[in-house]
Amino acid sequence: MAVVYEWKGKNPKGNTVKGEMEAESVEQVRLSLQRRKITPTKVKKKPKDLFENVEFLQPKVKDKDVIIFARQFSTMIDAGLPLLQCLDILQAQQENPTFKKNLKKIKESVESGETFADALKKFPKVFNELFVNMIAAGEAGGILDVILGRLSAYMEKMAKLKSQVKGAMTYPAITLFVAVIVVAIILVFVIPVFEEMFASFGSALPMPTQMVVVMSNFVIGNILYIIIGLIVTMFLLKRVYATQKGRVFMDGMFLRLPVVGLLIRKVAVAKFTRTSSTMISSGVSILEALDIVAKTSGNKVVEFAINDVKIGISEGRSMADPLLESGVFPSMVCSMIAVGESTGALDTMLEKIADFYDDEVDQAVKNLTDMIEPLMLVFLGVVVGGLVIAMYLPIFSMAGAIG
Numbered sequence: 001m002a003v004v005y006e007w008k009g010k011n012p013k014g015n016t017v018k019g020e021m022e023a024e025s026v027e028q029v030r031l032s033l034q035r036r037k038i039t040p041t042k043v044k045k046k047p048k049d050l051f052e053n054v055e056f057l058q059p060k061v062k063d064k065d066v067i068i069f070a071r072q073f074s075t076m077i078d079a080g081l082p083l084l085q086c087l088d089i090l091q092a093q094q095e096n097p098t099f100k101k102n103l104k105k106i107k108e109s110v111e112s113g114e115t116f117a118d119a120l121k122k123f124p125k126v127f128n129e130l131f132v133n134m135i136a137a138g139e140a141g142g143i144l145d146v147i148l149g150r151l152s153a154y155m156e157k158m159a160k161l162k163s164q165v166k167g168a169m170t171y172p173a174i175t176l177f178v179a180v181i182v183v184a185i186i187l188v189f190v191i192p193v194f195e196e197m198f199a200s201f202g203s204a205l206p207m208p209t210q211m212v213v214v215m216s217n218f219v220i221g222n223i224l225y226i227i228i229g230l231i232v233t234m235f236l237l238k239r240v241y242a243t244q245k246g247r248v249f250m251d252g253m254f255l256r257l258p259v260v261g262l263l264i265r266k267v268a269v270a271k272f273t274r275t276s277s278t279m280i281s282s283g284v285s286i287l288e289a290l291d292i293v294a295k296t297s298g299n300k301v302v303e304f305a306i307n308d309v310k311i312g313i314s315e316g317r318s319m320a321d322p323l324l325e326s327g328v329f330p331s332m333v334c335s336m337i338a339v340g341e342s343t344g345a346l347d348t349m350l351e352k353i354a355d356f357y358d359d360e361v362d363q364a365v366k367n368l369t370d371m372i373e374p375l376m377l378v379f380l381g382v383v384v385g386g387l388v389i390a391m392y393l394p395i396f397s398m399a400g401a402i403g
Contacts (some may be wrong), residue, residue: 008042074148137283191216208390270357277350
C-alpha cells in the first residue's frame with residue numbers, strides 16, 4: 001500500500017531540495033529521486049495529521065495556488081509531457097495539503113478514463129465553471145497547453161484587479177475602525193474621569209462639554225444594547241443581501257455611489273470584457289461564455305444586464321445593442337464591441353477594451369485613494385479633536401477666570 005514520504009536531497013547544482021512523494025517503500029522514493037537527478041539525503045514517512053478529515057481545519061486552496069498550477073501545467077504540456085505525468089509531478093511538489101489531495105483525486109479520475117475537465121468539475125470550490133469549460137474546449141481542440149497559458153494569464157490579471165480594489169478599500173476601512181475604537185475608548189474611559197473632575201468646579205459646563213458628557217453617559221449606560229444592535233443590524237443586512245431582491249437593490253445602490261460606484265462599474269466592464277475575450281478566443285460558444293460571465297460577475301445588476309445580452313443574441317440581435325440598453329456599460333464600450341462584431345474580431349476587440357479598462361481601474365483606484373486619505377484625516381481631526389477640545393473647554397474657562 002502506497003504511503004506518503006517526506007524527502008530531502010541535493011540537486012545537480014548542489015542546492016538542498018525537499019518535498020513529498022507517494023510510494024510503496026523508501027527504496028522506491030530513492031530510485032524515483034535518482035531518476036530526477038536528485039541525491040536523497042533523508043527519506044521518512046510523513047507523520048499522520050490528526051485533523052486531516054476535519055474539513056474546516058484544512059487550509060483553503062487560494063487563487064495563487066491555482067494560477068501557479070495552470071502556469072506550470074501549461075509549460076509541461078507544451079514540453080510534450082503526458083497529462084498523467086504532469087499531474088503526478090504537480091501533486092508531488094504541491095505544498096498545500098488540501099490542493100495536494102484534490103490533485104491526487106483528479107489524477108485517479110483521469111486514470112479511470114474520465115476527461116480532465118470532468119475530473120476538475122468535481123472540485124467547484126477550486127476550479128470554477130470558467131476554468132472547467134475552457135479546459136474542456138482545450139481538450140476538444142487539442143490546444144490544452146495554449147488554454148492553460150491563457151487561463152493563467154487571465155487569472156493573474158483578475159487577481160491583480162481584485163488586489164487593487166481590495167487595497168483601495170482596506171485603508172479607509174482600517175482608518176474608520178481605528179477611529180471608532182479611539183472614540184469608544186474616550187467616551188467610555190476618559191470622559192468619566194474628566195466628568196468627576198468637572199463636578200468639583202461647581203459651575204455650569206460649556207455646551208460642547210455637556211453634549212460630550214451626555215453622549216458618554218448614554219454609551220456607558222447602553223453599551224450592551226449598542227453592541228447587540230450592531231450585531232443584529234449586520235446579521236439582517238447579510239440576510240437581506242442573501243435574497244434576490246435585497247442583493248439587486250444593494251448592488252444597484254453600490255453602482256450609484258459617487259466615486260466608489262464608478263470604480264465598481266469600471267471593474268465590472270474590465271472583468272466582463274477580459275473573461276468574454278478569453279473564453280471566446282478559446283473556442284467556447286458566445287452564449288455559453290456569457291452564461292458563465294454573468295454568474296461570475298459578482299454584481300446582480302451586471303449579471304441581469306449580461307443575461308439580457310444573452311437573450312438578445314439568442315433572438316438574433318447583436319451583443320452591443322442590449323449592452324447599451326442596460327445602462328450599465330458605457331456607450332464607448334458598446335460602440336467598440338459593435339465594431340468588433342462587424343469585423344469578426346470580437347475577441348480581439350474585447351481584449352483591447354479589457355486592457356484599456358485595466359488602466360482605467362488603476363487610475364480610479366489612485367484617485368479614490370488620493371481623495372480618501374485627506375477625507376479620513378479631516379474626519380479623525382474633527383471627531384477625535386472635537387472630543388478633546390470639548391473636554392478641555394472648562395479648563396480653559398477656569399484658567400481665564402483665574403487670570
